[in-house]
Amino acid sequence: MPNSSTEAPSTGWVGRKLASVSVLPALIALLVAVVLYSITIGRYDLSVRDVAYILIDNLHPLVTPYWDPVQEVVVEQVRLPRIMAAVIVGFGLAVSGAALQGLFRNPLVDPGIIGVTSGAGFGGTLAILIGLQGYLLLGMAFLFGVGSVFLVKLLATVRGRTSMLTLVLAGVVISAFFSAAISIAKLLADPFQKLPAITYWLMGSIASSNYLDVLLVSAAVVPSAVAIYLLRFQINIMSLGEEKARALGTKVVLVQWIILLASALISAGVVATSGIIGWVGLVIPHVARALVGADHQRLLPVSGVMGAIYLLMVDNLARTVTTAEIPLGIITALIGVPVFAVILRRLHAKGGWSSD
Amino acid sequence: MIEASDLTVERGGKTILRNYSLRLARGRTLAVLGANGVGKTTLINTLIGLIKPRSGLLSIGGQVGFVPQLFEVPFAYSALDIALMGRARHLGLFGAPGKRDYEIVRHYFHMLGIEHFEPQVFNSLSGGQRQLVMIAQALASECELLVLDEPCAALDYKNQDKVLGLLEHLRETHDMTIVFSTHMPQHAVEIASDVLLMTSGNSYVCGPTADALSAENLSALYDLPIARADFDGLSKHTYAPVFRHDGANFDG
Numbered sequence: 001m002p003n004s005s006t007e008a009p010s011t012g013w014v015g016r017k018l019a020s021v022s023v024l025p026a027l028i029a030l031l032v033a034v035v036l037y038s039i040t041i042g043r044y045d046l047s048v049r050d051v052a053y054i055l056i057d058n059l060h061p062l063v064t065p066y067w068d069p070v071q072e073v074v075v076e077q078v079r080l081p082r083i084m085a086a087v088i089v090g091f092g093l094a095v096s097g098a099a100l101q102g103l104f105r106n107p108l109v110d111p112g113i114i115g116v117t118s119g120a121g122f123g124g125t126l127a128i129l130i131g132l133q134g135y136l137l138l139g140m141a142f143l144f145g146v147g148s149v150f151l152v153k154l155l156a157t158v159r160g161r162t163s164m165l166t167l168v169l170a171g172v173v174i175s176a177f178f179s180a181a182i183s184i185a186k187l188l189a190d191p192f193q194k195l196p197a198i199t200y201w202l203m204g205s206i207a208s209s210n211y212l213d214v215l216l217v218s219a220a221v222v223p224s225a226v227a228i229y230l231l232r233f234q235i236n237i238m239s240l241g242e243e244k245a246r247a248l249g250t251k252v253v254l255v256q257w258i259i260l261l262a263s264a265l266i267s268a269g270v271v272a273t274s275g276i277i278g279w280v281g282l283v284i285p286h287v288a289r290a291l292v293g294a295d296h297q298r299l300l301p302v303s304g305v306m307g308a309i310y311l312l313m314v315d316n317l318a319r320t321v322t323t324a325e326i327p328l329g330i331i332t333a334l335i336g337v338p339v340f341a342v343i344l345r346r347l348h349a350k351g352g353w354s355s356d
Numbered sequence: 357m358i359e360a361s362d363l364t365v366e367r368g369g370k371t372i373l374r375n376y377s378l379r380l381a382r383g384r385t386l387a388v389l390g391a392n393g394v395g396k397t398t399l400i401n402t403l404i405g406l407i408k409p410r411s412g413l414l415s416i417g418g419q420v421g422f423v424p425q426l427f428e429v430p431f432a433y434s435a436l437d438i439a440l441m442g443r444a445r446h447l448g449l450f451g452a453p454g455k456r457d458y459e460i461v462r463h464y465f466h467m468l469g470i471e472h473f474e475p476q477v478f479n480s481l482s483g484g485q486r487q488l489v490m491i492a493q494a495l496a497s498e499c500e501l502l503v504l505d506e507p508c509a510a511l512d513y514k515n516q517d518k519v520l521g522l523l524e525h526l527r528e529t530h531d532m533t534i535v536f537s538t539h540m541p542q543h544a545v546e547i548a549s550d551v552l553l554m555t556s557g558n559s560y561v562c563g564p565t566a567d568a569l570s571a572e573n574l575s576a577l578y579d580l581p582i583a584r585a586d587f588d589g590l591s592k593h594t595y596a597p598v599f600r601h602d603g604a605n606f607d608g
Contacts, residue, residue, distance in 0.1 A: 105430045230450040237441050240429055247404050247422040248497065249445035294431035297452050 023292055027305040031087070034309055038083050038316050044074045051075055077210075085209040085217060086315040087308040089270050090280060092221035094307020095300055096263040097281020098288065099228045102235040102296055103259045104167060107347060108340075110281035111267040114167065115174035117278065119148025120264070120271040121202060122178040125185045128198050138216055142268035148174050149260045162242065162256075204275040204329025206315060213273045220269020224262035225304065231255055232296040239294075277329045279336025280307055286343050357382045357501055357533040358403065363412035365395075365402050372398045374558035375412070380535070380550060382417070382500075385527050387544035387565070388537040390554030391578060396537045397505060399554070403535060404503050418533070419445070421499030423490045425506050426483055435473040435481065435489045436461065442496030457496075464492040468522065484515030491522065502526065504536040508543060520547050541582070541595035544569055553577045571595060 039051045054075045056062055065072075097110040104114075111117050123144030127137040155170035156162050182202070189195040206213075228235075234255045237245045246252050270277060288303040311328070314335070318326045358380040365373040372395040380386050390396050401407045402414065404422045421442070429438065436458075443457040453461075465471050468488050473481060478489060487507060494502055507523070508516040524547045526532040538544065544551050544565060551569045553561040555577055561568050574582035574595050581598040 102431070107430060233441075233444070233447060233452040234449065236433070236437065237444050239431060240427075240438075240441065243401075243406055244422075244424060244427075245444075246406055247420075247424075248441060251449065254449070289431065293437070294433045295437050 023298070024301055024305065027302060027309070031305055031309050031312075034312055035083055035087065038086075038312055039075055039079050041316060041320055042074075042079060044071070046071060046075065055080075081211050081214050082206055082209045082315070082319075083312060084214045085206040085273060086312045088214065088217050088221050089206065089274055089277065090284075090307040090309070090311025091304040092217070092225060092266040092270055092307075093277065093280040093311070094284040094288070094303040095225045095228055096266040097307075098285035098296070098299055098303040099231075099235055099259050100263055100281070101285055102239045102299075103256065105239045105241060106168065107286065108282070108344070109168065110279070111263055112175070112276075112278045112281070114171035115148040115152045115178070116145045116264050116267040117271065117276055118175040118178035118182070119151075120145035120268045121276050122181045122185070123147075123268070124271050124275075125182050125198050125202070128194060128201065129185050129189055134212065135216060138220065138268060138272035141272045142220070142265055144178075145264040145268040145271070146261060148178060149264050153260070200327070201275045202329075203327035204277040204332070205318075205325060205327050206274040207319065207325050209273065217269045217273040220265050220272070224265045224269075225300075227258055227262045229300050231258060232300055235259070235296045235300075236294075275327070275329060277311070277332055279332045279340065280311055283336050283339045283343070284310055286339075357384075357417045358386075358415075358535070359417075360414045361412055363402065363414060364410045365398055365407060366410045367398055367407065371410075372557055373402075376560060377412075378552060378562050380533060382533050383527060383531050384549040385523065385534040385536075385547055386550045386552060387548035388535065388552045388554065389539070389541065389544060389574075389577060390537075394554045395557055396554060399552075400503055400505050400535070400537060403501075416501060418500030419498065420501045420503060421494030421497045423487070423494050423502070423504040423507060426510050427486055427490055428479055432477045432479065435470070435476055435478050435485075436465075438478045438489055439465065439492045439496055442493035445497055460498075461492065461496045464495045467495075468492055482515075483510045484512070484518065487511065487515070487519060488522075491519075495526075499532075501533045501535065504534070506537050506539070508538060508540070516543070523547055541569065541574055545592075545594055569595070 036048050036051055040046045040048055050067055050071065053063060054067060054072055057065060058076075093111070100109050100111065100114065101107050120141040123140040123142070124137055126144070127133070127140040132140060152167065152170045152174050153162065155173065156167040158166075186195055186198055189198055234250055237248055237250045238252070238255055240248075242252055284307045285299065285303045288299055288306050292298040292302050311332075314331050315328060318328050318331055358378065360379075361377045363373060363376040364371060365376075376399070378386075388396050388399065398407065400422075402409055403416070404420050439461045440453045440457060443453050443460065447453065447457070462471070465474060468491065470485070470488050470492065473485060473489060478486065481489065491502075491504075491507075502523075504523075507519050511519065520543060523534055523536065527534055527547075536543075548565050550563065551561075551565050553568060553573055555561070561573050571582055571584045578597065580600070582595050583598050584593055585596050586593045
């Protein structure tokens with residue numbers, strides 16, 4: 001008799017269809033609700049009804065505008081782009097975290113741990129230092145993000161095989177290197193203009209996001225997330241280990257590179273628009289896995305939407321708790337670290353993770 | 357099904373196998389025996405294509421399915437998820453299993469009598485149960501050659517019997533060709549038509565079980581006296597070690 005503790009959530013073709021129709025739409029509905037609510041909160045009070053009318057008015061005027069033009073500006077120019085940025089950043093980080101955890105068969109991995117984030121961070125810092133912005137900054141962040149992936153893979157691969165433990169260690173080494181490089185860049189930066197810009201940007205903030213930023217981060221996140229989702233079944237297989245995957249007929253190297261490059265692009269997009277925001281990609285996939293199981297077909301979209309909801313709520317905290325903005329990266333770390341500690345303990349207790 | 361001639365295989369710059377030649381016809385079962393570290397796993401990895409031989413010819417006349425030694429996964433996949441992964445070869449890079457793939461996997465679950473494992477977390481299953489799920493995974497890949505790395509290691513007698521019976525059934529009714537490694541000569545006696553005794557990286561005995569599997573060859577293989585033992589009242593036999601108890605070696 002299968003008991004509930006050993007049963008994976010929703011199996012069977014019909015069961016799966018059911019799970020994917022119930023959990024995901026519920027989360028999407030929740031996301032929409034949180035988005036609407038997020039637009040109402042802040043120093044300028046609005047009701048959900050006002051927000052709905054203001055937004056719908058863009059598509060099709062339902063009622064004659066009764067609101068103050070200031071309200072429209074607050075909704076459409078100040079809050080909406082920022083909220084969209086939070087949604088896309090959270091979505092991207094969670095999807096890439098879930099994909100990397102599957103790929104490296106290691107539940108304690110995220111873009112930060114394998115060195116992509118700090119590589120992209122250095123790229124962005126360098127871009128600010130030499131006065132680049134927008135897509136050029138994104139390009140630099142991507143270049144260094146990918147570069148750090150190359151370096152990490154190179155360090156961790158011995159005779160054509162990549163051990164997952166060495167990969168994480170190599171990630172730590174490369175992260176340390178780029179952190180040092182960031183410090184050097186700060187040291188060289190003009191202390192009155194560029195240094196504060198770099199410092200604040202690195203702490204992670206989407207406070208000043210406009211639609212161009214949203215477009216930029218979408219350009220990085222959307223195609224990458226699509227590529228990752230298309231590989232959903234291959235990620236399942238990769239999580240059995242490289243040798244097993246090869247024996248099952250998977251194009252291991254190709255899949256690894258697509259996932260790594262897609263993750264690097266997501267990280268670069270996120271870093272370019274909002275600085276370094278850690279822990280989302282590590283923590284969210286665990287919660288999602290508890291909800292829908294390990295199969296990446298369901299895990300990836302559910303992780304993404306949960307990441308979006310999570311980061312949006314974190315950003316709401318960041319902009320409303322105090323009169324000053326709290327950098328996002330600080331809040332995600334404050335929440336993420338204890339959650340990570342709990343996950344680590346639970347994994348350890350269950351013996352659920354054996355490294356190779 | 358398998359034709360290998362003069363295979364030389366290296367691993368990490370060290371030659372593990374030198375000039376191995378073996379043939380196995382379709383519908384036969386080969387048991388691979390040898391001491392720890394002699395290269396059984398290397399040979400198996402070569403057969404399933406994970407390692408390219410340094411020299412020699414190897415041709416396999418069909419799709420290969422592989423069942424690794426006692427298997428664990430880092431995430432809580434269900435047994436069904438795990439078996440579905442066997443469909444990888446039929447799905448392409450961007451594909452995901454559809455209705456037909458579920459039907460094929462269900463078919464094999466039914467055949468192995470493990471339908472009730474479907475929703476259970478793979479890692480929560482016992483060793484024998486996991487072994488059956490992995491066999492279902494290999495079968496779902498619609499392979500013609502089934503390669504198993506110590507399928508009976510870490511299994512109790514009843515589960516060993518079940519796995520051996522299953523392998524025999526697959527060969528008889530599904531015309532499957534089977535290669536498995538084992539540490540127990542009895543497994544070979546029971547179900548293997550052929551045996552490969554790997555004495556070292558460059559010497560081996562290969563042939564039909566009746567000829568090649570003898571007390572003499574096994575004694576040489578394990579560097580320990582091995583005797584044939586007949587079961588009382590049954591027309592069955594096995595080979596068992598005659599342990600020497602020379603503990604005198606330990607205190608210097």
